Amino acid sequence: MRNSLRLVAMSAALAAASFATSASAAASATATATAEILQSLTLTADSALDFGQIAANTGGTVTVKSDGSVSQTGGLIWSGNKNPAGFTVTGTKGASVAVTLPTVAATLYLGGNTASPNKMVLDQFTATPTGAFQLNATTGQGHIDVGGRLTVGSAQAPGLYSGTFAVSVEYQ
Amino acid sequence: MTVLRLRSMAMAGAALLATFSSLPAAAQGDLLIAPTRVIISQGGSSEVILSNIGSEPATYRISAELRRMTEDGDFHEVTEAEATPAEQAALQMITYAPRRINLLPGQPQSVRISIRPPEGLPDGEYRVHLNFRAVPPALKPEVGTDPAAGVSIKLIPVYGITIPVFVRRGRLEASATLANAHLVTEPGGSFVELDLSRAGQRSVYGEFIGKSARGEVLFDLRGIAAYPEITHRKVQIPLSPEALVKLKGPVKIEYRELPENGGALIAATAATFP
Numbered sequence: 001m002r003n004s005l006r007l008v009a010m011s012a013a014l015a016a017a018s019f020a021t022s023a024s025a026a027a028s029a030t031a032t033a034t035a036e037i038l039q040s041l042t043l044t045a046d047s048a049l050d051f052g053q054i055a056a057n058t059g060g061t062v063t064v065k066s067d068g069s070v071s072q073t074g075g076l077i078w079s080g081n082k083n084p085a086g087f088t089v090t091g092t093k094g095a096s097v098a099v100t101l102p103t104v105a106a107t108l109y110l111g112g113n114t115a116s117p118n119k120m121v122l123d124q125f126t127a128t129p130t131g132a133f134q135l136n137a138t139t140g141q142g143h144i145d146v147g148g149r150l151t152v153g154s155a156q157a158p159g160l161y162s163g164t165f166a167v168s169v170e171y172q
Numbered sequence: 173m174t175v176l177r178l179r180s181m182a183m184a185g186a187a188l189l190a191t192f193s194s195l196p197a198a199a200q201g202d203l204l205i206a207p208t209r210v211i212i213s214q215g216g217s218s219e220v221i222l223s224n225i226g227s228e229p230a231t232y233r234i235s236a237e238l239r240r241m242t243e244d245g246d247f248h249e250v251t252e253a254e255a256t257p258a259e260q261a262a263l264q265m266i267t268y269a270p271r272r273i274n275l276l277p278g279q280p281q282s283v284r285i286s287i288r289p290p291e292g293l294p295d296g297e298y299r300v301h302l303n304f305r306a307v308p309p310a311l312k313p314e315v316g317t318d319p320a321a322g323v324s325i326k327l328i329p330v331y332g333i334t335i336p337v338f339v340r341r342g343r344l345e346a347s348a349t350l351a352n353a354h355l356v357t358e359p360g361g362s363f364v365e366l367d368l369s370r371a372g373q374r375s376v377y378g379e380f381i382g383k384s385a386r387g388e389v390l391f392d393l394r395g396i397a398a399y400p401e402i403t404h405r406k407v408q409i410p411l412s413p414e415a416l417v418k419l420k421g422p423v424k425i426e427y428r429e430l431p432e433n434g435g436a437l438i439a440a441t442a443a444t445f446p
Contacts (some may be wrong), residue, residue, distance in 0.1 A: 163327060
C-alpha cells in the first residue's frame, strides 16, 4: 500500500465523482495519507466528422474543412449534413497543447469489411486550431475541429463505408 | 405501466433516429490522463492515471512513441528507423504496464512506468512520449442500409492524449534566454512572438508571464518547453482582446517554472510596445 494518496483535479463531474469515491476509500485505509494534486488532461468527442449522403455518379472528391467550409469536385451529387469532427480538451488553465493529425491517408471499407475491394480514401486532414494552441485561461477548456477530404470513385458501389482516423492532443 | 410503455416507445423512436444519422456522437473512448508529464530521476518509477470518462466501456491502448520538437515549437513524429542512439536508448529503458486496459465508465486505473537503464548509459535527459488512446470497437456491417440511398460514410475518430516521460541521469543543468519580443497581428488574432534560446543538457519548462509597468499581468501562457534537441525555438503567446488593448509601453516578460515546481525565474526580457 502506497502511503501517498494521489488526488486528481479535474472538471469532468462524472470522473470527479468516481475518483472521489476511490480516493476516500483509500484514505480510510491509510492513516498517513498525503495528497498531491496532479495536473490532468481530458479529451472528449463531441461530434463526428459527417460527410452526409453521396451519389457517386462519375465520382470526385468531397471536402469538409475544419473551419466548416465544404467543397466538391467531379460529377458526384452531395447532400445531407456536412460537419467537421469536434473534440473538447480540458486541462490546466492557460496551458499550451498541440493537436496532431494523421500524416497518412485513412481507408474506409464498404460495410466496415477490410477485405472488401470497395473502399475510399480520406486524406488532407485539417484542424482548427492548427498546431499549438492555448486552453482558456478561466475554464481550462479548448475546442478542436477536424476535417478531411474524401475521394469517391466513378460508380463507387453504394452502401455504408466505415473507417477510423487518429487525432492526438499533446502536452509539452 | 402506461408510463413505461410510453417511455419504451420513445426509446424506440430515438434508436431509429440514431440508425439514420450517419454517426451518433461517439462518447466511447473519452479519457482523462494525470499527470500530464512525468520526470524520473536516478532510478525509481512513476505512475500515470488513466480514467474512462465516457459513457460506454472502452478498451485503451498505451504506446511509447518518439517525437522531436521543431524550432516552431511543434512536434514531429520520429520512426524507430530514424531514431538516434539516445532515442533508441529511451525506448528500450522506459517500460510501462499494462499496455492495454478495459475500463468501465468512470473507472480509473494507474499505468506504472519504470526504467531499466543499461550499463554505462551516458548522463543526459532521455524522453519518450506515451500515447493513450481508445481502441475503436470492431467495425460491423450495418444492416438496413438502402443501396438506393447512395454512398454513406461512418468515420470513427481514434483520439488520444500524448504526454512526455523524461528520464534524467546525472547532474544536469540548463538555462534559457529570451529575445526579440514583438507583437504580431494576424486575421486569426494577435500574439506576442519571441525567441527562446536554451543551453545545457536538459529541457526547460515553464510559463510565460507578461507584466505591465504597473505590475498588472497581461498574459500567462503555461506549459511551454524547449527540449534538448533544440537550442532555439519561437514562442507565440496568444493575446485576448483585453490584453491587446493593455499591451502598450514597457512590458516585462518572465519565463518561470510552474508554481507547483517552485516558480523560479528561468529567464526574463523587456519589450516596449507602441
